[in-house]
Amino acid sequence: MVAALVRRLGATDAATFTNLAWFAARRGAHAAALDAARRAVAMPDAPPVAWRTLERLAGGRSDGLLLARTHGPHRAAAAGAGHPLAAAVTAHRQGSLAVAEACYRAAVADPRTAPAAWNGLAVLHEQRGEQTAADDAWQRCVTASDLAGIHNRALSWLRRGDSARARSLLAAWIGRAAQPAPLLHLAGLAALQDEDAAIAVAFLQAAITADPDLARAHFTLGIASERLGDHGRALTATRHALLLSPWYQPQVWLLELERDASPIELPVEPSAMDSLGSTDDVLLTLGRSLLEMSHLGEAMAVFDQVLSREPSQTAALFHRGVVLAKLRRYGEALEDWETVGRVDPDGPLGAMSRRHAQSARQLASLFAAGA
Amino acid sequence: MHGPLNEIGLVEVLQLLERGSRSGVLRVVGPDPAAMRTLHLSHGRVVALEPDAGDLAIDAALESRHLATTDPSAPELGASQVPDSIREALRGRLAVRALDAMLHWSRGRFDFEEQPVHGGPLDLATDSLVLQVVDAESRRVELAAEFDGFQLLPSFGPADAIASGGPLSLSTTDWRVLDVVNGSRSIAAIAAALAEPIEDVAERVRALVAAAILELRAAPRNVTLEARSAIEAGRYEQAVELLSSWVSVAPSDGEAWHALGLAEVGAGRFDRAIEAWEAWGAAAPARAGDATALQQAARTMLEALRERRE
Numbered sequence: 234m235v236a237a238l239v240r241r242l243g244a245t246d247a248a249t250f251t252n253l254a255w256f257a258a259r260r261g262a263h264a265a266a267l268d269a270a271r272r273a274v275a276m277p278d279a280p281p282v283a284w285r286t287l288e289r290l291a292g293g294r295s296d297g298l299l300l301a302r303t304h305g306p307h308r309a310a311a312a313g314a315g316h317p318l319a320a321a322v323t324a325h326r327q328g329s330l331a332v333a334e335a336c337y338r339a340a341v342a343d344p345r346t347a348p349a350a351w352n353g354l355a356v357l358h359e360q361r362g363e364q365t366a367a368d369d370a371w372q373r374c375v376t377a378s379d380l381a382g383i384h385n386r387a388l389s390w391l392r393r394g395d396s397a398r399a400r401s402l403l404a405a406w407i408g409r410a411a412q413p414a415p416l417l418h419l420a421g422l423a424a425l426q427d428e429d430a431a432i433a434v435a436f437l438q439a440a441i442t443a444d445p446d447l448a449r450a451h452f453t454l455g456i457a458s459e460r461l462g463d464h465g466r467a468l469t470a471t472r473h474a475l476l477l478s479p480w481y482q483p484q485v486w487l488l489e490l491e492r493d494a495s496p497i498e499l500p501v502e503p504s505a506m507d508s509l510g511s512t513d514d515v516l517l518t519l520g521r522s523l524l525e526m527s528h529l530g531e532a533m534a535v536f537d538q539v540l541s542r543e544p545s546q547t548a549a550l551f552h553r554g555v556v557l558a559k560l561r562r563y564g565e566a567l568e569d570w571e572t573v574g575r576v577d578p579d580g581p582l583g584a585m586s587r588r589h590a591q592s593a594r595q596l597a598s599l600f601a602a603g604a
Numbered sequence: 605m606h607g608p609l610n611e612i613g614l615v616e617v618l619q620l621l622e623r624g625s626r627s628g629v630l631r632v633v634g635p636d637p638a639a640m641r642t643l644h645l646s647h648g649r650v651v652a653l654e655p656d657a658g659d660l661a662i663d664a665a666l667e668s669r670h671l672a673t674t675d676p677s678a679p680e681l682g683a684s685q686v687p688d689s690i691r692e693a694l695r696g697r698l699a700v701r702a703l704d705a706m707l708h709w710s711r712g713r714f715d716f717e718e719q720p721v722h723g724g725p726l727d728l729a730t731d732s733l734v735l736q737v738v739d740a741e742s743r744r745v746e747l748a749a750e751f752d753g754f755q756l757l758p759s760f761g762p763a764d765a766i767a768s769g770g771p772l773s774l775s776t777t778d779w780r781v782l783d784v785v786n787g788s789r790s791i792a793a794i795a796a797a798l799a800e801p802i803e804d805v806a807e808r809v810r811a812l813v814a815a816a817i818l819e820l821r822a823a824p825r826n827v828t829l830e831a832r833s834a835i836e837a838g839r840y841e842q843a844v845e846l847l848s849s850w851v852s853v854a855p856s857d858g859e860a861w862h863a864l865g866l867a868e869v870g871a872g873r874f875d876r877a878i879e880a881w882e883a884w885g886a887a888a889p890a891r892a893g894d895a896t897a898l899q900q901a902a903r904t905m906l907e908a909l910r911e912r913r914e
Binding site: 237259300477 | 678
């Protein structure tokens with residue numbers, strides 16, 4: 234019956250997968266529960282409960298699991314349903330850029346929403362590679378002192394490789410912003426890109442002071458601390474980040490429904506030319522640190538996150554195999570290592586995986602004999 | 605202002621206080637003298653109800669609904685972290701449910717002490733409260749007719765039917781209902797297990813049946829229950845007939861033997877009652893003490909009748 238429900242629910246949302254894991258675990262279907270929890274945390278909107286569910290299930294526990302609320306409070310859309318800006322932001326988030334553009338253009342006619350609409354238009358043009366149009370729209374935002382627009386303007390320069398202009402703009406506005414945390418985080422990210430980890434840590438800690446719930450600031454602080462060799466602070470920051478959000482989104486565009494209201498975050502699509510590096514590389518570094526410090530549940534969740542996007546990522550597969558072996562789940566470890574051997578037979582990870590797989594087979598057979 | 609609830613019901617008390625736009629604390633004791641409820645009223649409206657809709661009750665309700673944990677290692681998932689909008693919606697439901705029960709009390713008393721009350725988490729007008737209670741009652745009556753007095757037994761449908769249905773969106777209540785469905789629990793038993801209003805559970809079951817996740821079947825005939833109803837109604841011979849046939853095919857059903865003894869006593873046949881209770885003691889050794897005591901009582905009655913005849 235659990236299997237039938239899994240088939241019925243198909244590709245659903247993170248909350249439903251979390252609740253399916255809860256239900257399956259209470260019915261004793263541990264493998265199905267674990268699978269559902271992994272699928273839940275692999276989604277960008279995974280609730281913190283999903284993370285806890287995965288950690289407990291990965292540790293072999295099925296008690297104390299919680300349900301994820303399926304109808305939580307929604308952020309107030311101050312522009313109101315039916316307003317062109319609300320329609321624009323909705324379409325933008327869904328990737329319907331043509332619809333979003335038409336709605337943003339309607340919204341710029343209203344002086345109350347014009348700065349937010351210009352900001353949305355600028356992001357949209359930047360996403361399309363229309364840099365001149367984006368620059369023009371952002372200029373209007375900066376003139377109107379629109380903080381989300383200023384944040385996005387700085388991010389666009391950072392992504393275009395001009396971190397000096399980004400840092401200069403941020404320095405001019407951080408002291409004036411009512412909610413400076415996103416700007417401080419971006420300043421930290423820019424410092425990190427300039428190989429200035431110590432300065433990055435200072436900005437990121439200031440961002441966290443301004444907004445303790447800013448998950449990406451905690452994540453980035455973990456990375457910056459790791460670069461400084463401060464593993465303890467790195468781990469603390471990463472663990473705190475994971476409690477806030479299972480998904481690390483270092484770069485986000487900020488879209489607004491109303492001036493000074495909490496902005497809506499639109500994750501930046503990473504590109505091959507992204508000078509800030511791959512999120513997966515960062516996650517792999519964090520996963521390895523967690524593994525070395527024997528935080529197995531968190532390490533596995535981090536590797537799962539990488540593999541959910543790139544199922545053949547050999548480093549993630551290899552290290553997840555190590556985590557699984559440490560948890561004495563030799564059969565699953567063997568599967569990961571055998572995949573690495575097939576995908577990268579001549580690489581160093583392929584050779585190590587073959588050796589590990591041999592040991593795992595022996596251990597798995599020992600445990601099977603014992604059982 | 606104070607008085608007994610058998611003379612003036614809580615509805616009337618609340619209506620009087622609302623009309624007078626009174627503020628103060630109303631203490632109500634119902635059938636259980638140890639369980640006092642305290643209502644805070646501001647300008648005649650109920651703004652707080654302790655303990656049923658207090659913060660501790662909200663925390664406990666969130667935990668029992670698997671929406672929060674007391675695990676100290678996960679403070680971010682504690683009840684206090686649940687958004688206020690969800691906590692307050694739950695508070696409102698718990699308050700209406702508690703008041704629904706209190707409005708039916710005919711035993712106990714109330715005491716109202718006038719004092720300044722500056723708002724509270726609730727804002728319930730008596731008329732709106734009564735409307736909600738009446739609405740819930742109407743739903744219960746309609747649903748009871750639809751679901752055979754809530755005695756129908758939900759069970760999971762065939763796997764193929766579950767897997768092949770249309771798009772599905774399940775609430776947390778739906779997951780909790782599915783969690784306790786085992787094919788032998790009635791809708792009433794599920795509602796009791798979840799501590800949710802029976803009408804809400806019945807409506808969720810109806811939706812899950814429509815979604816081809818659950819199916820319903822009638823509860824097996826409960827002869828003992830039917831016989832007990834007959835005994836309550838004074839139809840002792842009918843009860844004896846029902847139970848005699850039943851124990852002939854289910855001689856190990858201790859409760860049926862127990863009820864048969866009661867029916868025989870009702871019909872004035874103490875000798876048969878003693879036989880039935882002997883069989884009860886044999887079928888349910890854990891109740892042998894009770895069975896022996898009833899046999900002794902029946903023998904005493906039998907002897908008293910004989911003496912009177914002699």
